[in-house]
Amino acid sequence: MDASRAESGESQQLETPVALNSLIQEVAKQQSVDLRSNDLSLELKLDPTLPEILAAIPQLERVIWNLLSNAIKFTPTNGKITVTTVTVDDRVSVKISDTGIGIAKDEMPLLFSEYGRLPGASSTEGSGLGLYIVKNLVKAHGGTVDVESELGKGTTFTLRFPVATRQQPQSKI
């Protein structure tokens, strides 16, 4: 994968119908060692009737990977991470929830910015680029990313993508 192109989402053909549930299971498998070494439990609540979305697979994997690795990094030992997929109208939604440190309201505006890291992240490693990349890639897929959080309680990131339809023109992103 060409990393810089992947980050911008530039010139990627959105032509592959992707089953998000299997992609999520694959990424979860990649992070099983980190989950175990941090004593975190992971629950996947995947809707078996979830329709496919049109996506560039490596980029979509990167989105899920970044959000899951953040959930792992910012959740103390014995916490829980839940990934939920569900269809709402003509959109597919993915929720990644953790029982971690949470994000203060006044720090939210910095969250998706380039190199943005919040004070609570100072004891962990990272560039602060992950969520910036997530935002750009999700946008390139015609999707949205939202966040809800309570300090000290946990955080939920919600992705929403348009369902692939037969009439949908193959867009170039």
Ligand SMILES: Nc1ncnc2c1ncn2[C@@H]1O[C@H](COP(=O)(O)OP(=O)(O)O)[C@@H](O)[C@H]1O
């Ligand atoms: N699940 C989460 N819980 C609490 N804080 C988070 C979470 N995900 C991201 N953050 C905050 O947002 C910042 C930006 O995230 P990201 O761009 O992925 O950077 P990093 O390189 O630190 O992982 C993090 O440094 C952290 O302060």
Ligand SMILES: [Mg+2]
């Ligand atoms: Mg990150």
